[in-house]
Amino acid sequence: MPVPKGASLDPAQTRATILRAATTLLYERGLDGVGVAELCARVGASKETLYRHFGSKDGLVEAVLEARSDHVVRWLREAAAGAGDEPADQLAAVFDALGSWYAEPAFRGCAIVNASTQWHEGPPRAVAARHLDRHLELLTDIARRAGARAPEALGRQLLMLVEGATVLADHHGEGEAARLAKQAALALLREAR
Amino acid sequence: MPVPKGASLDPAQTRATILRAATTLLYERGLDGVGVAELCARVGASKETLYRHFGSKDGLVEAVLEARSDHVVRWLREAAAGAGDEPADQLAAVFDALGSWYAEPAFRGCAIVNASTQWHEGPPRAVAARHLDRHLELLTDIARRAGARAPEALGRQLLMLVEGATVLADHHGEGEAARLAKQAALALLREAR
């Protein structure tokens, strides 16, 4: 986004532009793999602008992760909601959505979980915990509506499949991960009734 | 390990000492969270010694991850082997072993998978891929001996539960992860016959 010298854009828009570019670059190359200078160059913003909007690199990272979590959660909820009322269909739709994510060339695992493995305290950790909680909420809800005897437990088991499939898709590359995870998830759903 | 000034220890022992201390410290604080200088101080070795043995920090990290993978894989294989001949018992034993790992206060997820999320190419990535392959081999073997119709697929599904449980145990802290994963794994094993 080329911003001319003295442009007074909507500050919110500037912020959003930086956030968008930073999200992509930080995901591609890792949070420590790209410095503030390069980030600014790519984004088309000066350091001063970046620091005024986000305070610090950590602040930017946190904002990126928050936004990413919001986006992913909304996307999965919509996938489930678009699959009708049957809990099993919704669960299948969640894993199908994951499958299309895994198939993206730029897929590099879950940015949020990846980030939280680097720092075992601090904001990224908190973002990750909330992120997983929101996933858990979605899956537990499906489990409950499917009539599971122990929906909380099943929700956690399904979440393990989601996170495990993400790890495997990242490392073993294959597109099978989502299909296998879906099959396992539906089996667990069936048996937990 | 206090090594006196001009001590000529067995070089292999020096190497092992450095490796052991580095493994602990790098796991506790993250691969980027501790510098070579601090590493040397903790280890009780000089930089020169460390660089003669490992060539670079990356070399040390790679050696640490390799050793860690060997150790973990051996440990899980022994857990399985010590549980008798029944595949289901062996599978249960694997998850019980994971449970005692998760319960360690210093537990911070799988060091190898954590490392590989930081660099999407290079040696750590290769170590992680082989690490997961070895896990997969163990689980597929159990699946095969349990008479699964599709042991390769079931092996992958079980591996997802292992990795997912590790992520959840790291983030949600609870000791339930291993128990729930075990329950799910046994259900899948039962149903895949």
Place this chain on the structure above:
DNA sequence: CCATCATCGAACTGGTCGGTTCGATGAGGA
């Protein structure tokens, strides 16, 4: 007894990175 060699400890180098500052520029509103 001497030569070799692993080792220490400390200083040093070169580079990178996060963050700050400043003068210049120009858009928008009063």
Place this chain on the structure above:
DNA sequence: TCCTCATCGAACCGACCAGTTCGATGATGG
């Protein structure tokens, strides 16, 4: 018209870090 303010671009700073070098030390083996 003029003031305010977001912005750029570039220089700058201090900290840290990986890696190198060197003199001193002492154990080991011939």
